[in-house]
Amino acid sequence: xxxxxxxxxxxxxxxxxxxxxxxxxxLRIGGLAAGGFVLGVSFFSCNEKGKKVxxxxxSVYLTIHPDGExxxxxxxxxxxxxxxxxxxLVVADELGADWSRVRIVQAEGDEKKYGNQxxxxxxxxxxxxxxxxxxxxxxxxxxxxxAAQKWNVxxxxxxxxxxxxxxxxxxxxxxxxxxVEAAGKVAIPPLDQLxxxxxxxxxxxGRATPIIDLHDIVIGKAVFGIDAAVDNMKYAAxxxxxxxxxxxxxxxxxxxxxxxGVLKVIVIKGGGIPPTIHKPLSGVAVVADNxxxxxxxRDLLEVEWDxxxxxxxxxxxxxxxxxxxxxxxxxxxxxRGDFGMAKKNAxxxxxxxxxxxxxxxxxxxxxxxxxxxxxGNCEIWxxxxxxxxxxxxxxxxxxxxxxxxxVNVTLLGxxxxxxxxxxxxxxxxxxxxxxxxxxxxxxxxxxxxxxDFYHALSVQRIVATIDTNNKLSGWNxxxxxxxxxxxFDASVVQPSDGELGQGALDFPYDVPAIKVETHDATSHxxxxxxxSVRNIPQAFAVxxxxxxxxxxxxxxxxxxSLDLLGADRSITFNSExxxxxxxxxxxxxxxxxxxxxxxxxxxxxxxxxxxxxxxxPQGSAMGFAAHKSFLTYVACIVEVKVEGNKISIPNxxxxxxxxxxxxxxxxxxxxxxxxxxxxxxxxxxxITIKNGRVEQNNFDSYKIIRMPESPKNIHVSIIDSQxxxxxxxxxxxxxxxxxxxxxxxxxxxxxxxxLPVDLGA
Amino acid sequence: MPKYSIQVNxxxxxxxxxxxxxxxxxxxxxxxxKGTKFGCGRALCGACTVHLNDTAVRSCSIPVSTIGQNKIxxxxxxxxxxxxxxxxxxxxxxxxxxxxxxxxxIMNAAALLKxxxxxxxxxxxxxxxxxxxxxxxxxxxxxxxxxxSGRTVIG
Numbered sequence: 001x002x003x004x005x006x007x008x009x010x011x012x013x014x015x016x017x018x019x020x021x022x023x024x025x026x027l028r029i030g031g032l033a034a035g036g037f038v039l040g041v042s043f044f045s046c047n048e049k050g051k052k053v054x055x056x057x058x059s060v061y062l063t064i065h066p067d068g069e070x071x072x073x074x075x076x077x078x079x080x081x082x083x084x085x086x087x088x089l090v091v092a093d094e095l096g097a098d099w100s101r102v103r104i105v106q107a108e109g110d111e112k113k114y115g116n117q118x119x120x121x122x123x124x125x126x127x128x129x130x131x132x133x134x135x136x137x138x139x140x141x142x143x144x145x146x147a148a149q150k151w152n153v154x155x156x157x158x159x160x161x162x163x164x165x166x167x168x169x170x171x172x173x174x175x176x177x178x179x180v181e182a183a184g185k186v187a188i189p190p191l192d193q194l195x196x197x198x199x200x201x202x203x204x205x206g207r208a209t210p211i212i213d214l215h216d217i218v219i220g221k222a223v224f225g226i227d228a229a230v231d232n233m234k235y236a237a238x239x240x241x242x243x244x245x246x247x248x249x250x251x252x253x254x255x256x257x258x259x260x261g262v263l264k265v266i267v268i269k270g271g272g273i274p275p276t277i278h279k280p281l282s283g284v285a286v287v288a289d290n291x292x293x294x295x296x297x298r299d300l301l302e303v304e305w306d307x308x309x310x311x312x313x314x315x316x317x318x319x320x321x322x323x324x325x326x327x328x329x330x331x332x333x334x335x336r337g338d339f340g341m342a343k344k345n346a347x348x349x350x351x352x353x354x355x356x357x358x359x360x361x362x363x364x365x366x367x368x369x370x371x372x373x374x375x376g377n378c379e380i381w382x383x384x385x386x387x388x389x390x391x392x393x394x395x396x397x398x399x400x401x402x403x404x405x406x407v408n409v410t411l412l413g414x415x416x417x418x419x420x421x422x423x424x425x426x427x428x429x430x431x432x433x434x435x436x437x438x439x440x441x442x443x444x445x446x447x448x449x450x451x452d453f454y455h456a457l458s459v460q461r462i463v464a465t466i467d468t469n470n471k472l473s474g475w476n477x478x479x480x481x482x483x484x485x486x487x488f489d490a491s492v493v494q495p496s497d498g499e500l501g502q503g504a505l506d507f508p509y510d511v512p513a514i515k516v517e518t519h520d521a522t523s524h525x526x527x528x529x530x531x532s533v534r535n536i537p538q539a540f541a542v543x544x545x546x547x548x549x550x551x552x553x554x555x556x557x558x559x560x561s562l563d564l565l566g567a568d569r570s571i572t573f574n575s576e577x578x579x580x581x582x583x584x585x586x587x588x589x590x591x592x593x594x595x596x597x598x599x600x601x602x603x604x605x606x607x608x609x610x611x612x613x614x615x616x617p618q619g620s621a622m623g624f625a626a627h628k629s630f631l632t633y634v635a636c637i638v639e640v641k642v643e644g645n646k647i648s649i650p651n652x653x654x655x656x657x658x659x660x661x662x663x664x665x666x667x668x669x670x671x672x673x674x675x676x677x678x679x680x681x682x683x684x685x686x687i688t689i690k691n692g693r694v695e696q697n698n699f700d701s702y703k704i705i706r707m708p709e710s711p712k713n714i715h716v717s718i719i720d721s722q723x724x725x726x727x728x729x730x731x732x733x734x735x736x737x738x739x740x741x742x743x744x745x746x747x748x749x750x751x752x753x754x755l756p757v758d759l760g761a
Numbered sequence: 762m763p764k765y766s767i768q769v770n771x772x773x774x775x776x777x778x779x780x781x782x783x784x785x786x787x788x789x790x791x792x793x794x795k796g797t798k799f800g801c802g803r804a805l806c807g808a809c810t811v812h813l814n815d816t817a818v819r820s821c822s823i824p825v826s827t828i829g830q831n832k833i834x835x836x837x838x839x840x841x842x843x844x845x846x847x848x849x850x851x852x853x854x855x856x857x858x859x860x861x862x863x864x865x866x867i868m869n870a871a872a873l874l875k876x877x878x879x880x881x882x883x884x885x886x887x888x889x890x891x892x893x894x895x896x897x898x899x900x901x902x903x904x905x906x907x908x909x910s911g912r913t914v915i916g
Contacts, residue, residue: 078859079859080857080858080859080860080896081858082858208855210852210855211855211857213857213860214851214852214855214857215843215852217851217857217860217863217864218843218848218851218852218856218857218863218864218867219796219836219837219843219848220794220795220796220797220835220836220837220864221796222860223795224798224860224861226795226798226799227795229793235790259779260762260779261779290778290782290786290790290791291786291789291790291799292778292779292781292782292783292786292790293779293782295802296779296781362895363859363861363895364798364800364806364808364859364861364862364893364894364895365798365799365800365859365861366799366800411859411860411861412859413798413859413860413861413862414859414861414895414896415859416895442799444802445800445801445802445803445805445806446802665855669855669858669898669901670858672897672898672900672901673858673896673897673898674897675897676894676896676897676898676899676900677895677896677897679897698801698802698803698805699801699803699805699806699893700803700805704893704895706889706890706891706892706893707885707886707889707890707892707899707902707903708886708887708890710897710899710900711900712900713900714900
């Protein structure tokens with residue numbers, strides 16, 4: 001058998017490497033160091049009366065002031081997952097802090113200081129749960145030492161609770177604030193001497209803690225990127241080339257300049273091909289006194305474009321082309337047994353092609369950024385998932401070193417992967433430099449829909465074989481889609497292991513013959529990651545095919561999946577993958593293998609919760625799918641009601657195993673929202689491209705679900721576990737779409753092979 | 762540029778802006794009231810919802826020149842202390858995820874309850890369908906509104 005490497009990874013653009021690495025594809029998290037380096041045990045500042053006072057800062061994440069206030073640094077970006085609350089509460093719990101005396105401060109972009117800040121890949125808790133516990137425990141250790149010395153008692157007899165050190169035997173207590181000066185003189189304990197709490201001692205971890213920004217949000221005082229402001233700030237809107245890789249040829253700005261309030265018209269040089277994520281698209285910017293004048297004048301610009309090589313690109317034609325490719329032999333990416341033999345000896349062969357479209361992120365807050373460039377320095381305020389990436393990108397664009405760029409992180413009005421790309425931040429920096437005054441770049445919704453980093457369209461073909469013993473004997477999964485890698489390197493035409501590892505390479509079922517093959521697909525637009533990324537189409541194809549296999553085997557879908565998972569075992573895949581490195585979301589597969597027992601447990605739980613098998617009225621039915629992603633095991637049952645072509649979703653049931661559950665409420669909310677997000681994917685959202693241009697414009701043509709069509713009751717069961725905590729932001733999304741499609745089949749007899757679902761087609 | 766006198770949250774503001782400037786940008790860029798959010802600019806997402814007298818409107822699509830003597834209420838003026846029953850309910854049910862659309866959701870829900878103190882589930886859904894939430898907080902929005910509806914004094 002010929003095994004061809006999928007593509008030669010070039011060492012070329014260093015910046016691309018940095019982004020790709022900090023995303024999820026190439027480096028292991030262990031190599032990226034979690035950070036938390038000690039700055040200094042204590043420091044002095046002056047209080048209001050000018051008196052010198054000591055504060056205790058045993059970790060970059062934590063400072064305790066003499067007045068008892070505890071400052072916890074949130075170094076990850078808040079886009080709605082609740083991370084700005086959930087990581088700090090881990091510190092507070094381990095410290096024994098009084099949560100009402102905790103103030104959370106958002107870190108600026110500085111990975112040397114804070115460790116990885118690129119908030120994506122559902123790994124904030126996975127990567128930082130332990131460092132946050134250690135930060136809290138370190139301070140606790142020092143405070144206890146200080147109190148024990150003061151009271152002349154053994155440190156082991158003391159504990160912390162509610163912002164105090166407590167000596168139970170004597171009933172003595174001392175507030176943290178009163179101990180910081182003495183605690184600052186205690187040597188920082190090595191990590192292996194720290195005693196972390198037993199799970200039974202947790203007061204916040206494993207419970208439901210409201211998000212800290214809750215009140216500010218409901219009164220309209222929360223500061224998102226769009227709300228950041230500085231004195232003398234001006235506003236910019238940009239007309240960007242409608243085709244990726246195109247450039248401004250010429251423009252006329254007289255009408256734009258005639259709009260009252262317009263100050264300048266500036267050409268922005270584009271990144272060309274590959275587009276990358278840290279360079280703007282070619283365009284013409286209008287800078288004005290207010291956002292409206294900028295938008296109005298921008299729309300009056302007359303720009304002639306050199307559209308470049310992607311001007312003829314047509315997404316519908318691309319799908320037809322890939323449908324022809326996908327029937328051929330592809331590049332083999334995983335092999336177990338002999339699929340050819342399995343097919344030859346099969347009693348039944350099931351074969352289908354699955355199609356999913358381009359999708360846009362559609363964050364309700366469109367991209368925007370504020371930049372000030374002055375005296376060789378640049379300061380940014382932006383809704384960014386990746387502040388260090390933004391910092392490096394701005395530095396490169398302005399010809400500065402990163403030390404001269406400061407990136408302040410606001411709240412993000414939705415992100416889902418869009419706001420980890422700093423193109424819009426670089427736009428603001430370039431304009432601010434050119435103008436010499438602060439500039440806020442504001443994207444309109446049309447800008448966002450036309451110029452996103454899209455979830456790539458895909459064509460997949462799965463061939464499943466069933467033998468004479470009614471066993472699934474062979475599985476052959478073909479995939480073709482433009483890779484995210486092509487956004488950085490135009491020579492990339494095949495999916496990376498990281499992309500395939502999201503539900504295709506890691507097919508977990510106990511089947512004697514498995515073959516995963518990929519096919520060339522060139523990229524003609526900016527492709528990026530969208531919440532759960534390739535898990536979306538891959539779980540759709542796998543999850544619906546597994547349901548079809550159940551039917552062919554005349555088995556109940558739940559029983560079929562449990563049977564296919566086989567005995568409880570830990571799978572590592574590596575021996576079956578030519579490159580020998582299943583990425584496992586950057587986690588060591590030897591330590592964190594695919595455990596079929598954990599999946600079986602969530603499947604059994606969800607079946608019980610849903611009352612699987614109960615009789616439903618005509619037109620209603622349940623469908624099931626299970627999918628592991630980002631190390632989290634998820635089983636999902638969707639109940640649909642189909643009337644004519646109208647689909648409604650009265651109930652959704654999830655059971656999940658994410659290891660240790662940190663903030664129960666935010667885990668639930670991620671799954672509730674994930675079901676809604678996935679309903680848009682399954683039923684509504686599609687980007688199409690003609691003549692290189694995106695055909696949708698706004699939320700009238702790029703659709704996401706609205707309240708009347710949203711799933712009604714979403715039931716979430718979280719398996720009790722003390723294992724390493726894993727992701728919850730993205731894992732709700734993948735299993736939902738196949739479960740919904742399987743429910744539609746159960747209700748109507750119509751199998752779904754193409755997204756979004758169109759029962760009228 | 763023409764001058765307009767508009768009433769926002771019980772105060773009169775003189776603004777000197779383009780006549781077609783949408784109320785949204787007057788609020789945000791000129792008056793510095795940033796609780797009202799920009800989402801689509803075409804009255805498709807509801808993030809910019811404010812009250813015109815007692816009716817929910819999309820401020821992104823209302824030119825300043827059309828406002829006249831009508832009274833505008835924004836999230837900043839919905840309640841004096843941020844304790845409107847809906848704001849309290851939003852906190853009780855921990856509705857927001859990213860939070861960006863929520864001021865628009867709350868303003869829309871407040872207008873609904875003013876004209877219909879006890880809306881049915883279907884009436885709530887119909888009234889709220891113009892307000893998008895990409896994080897998918899619809900279930901908790903519904904719960905929060907239901908928890909408030911039927912209570913004595915609204916707004």
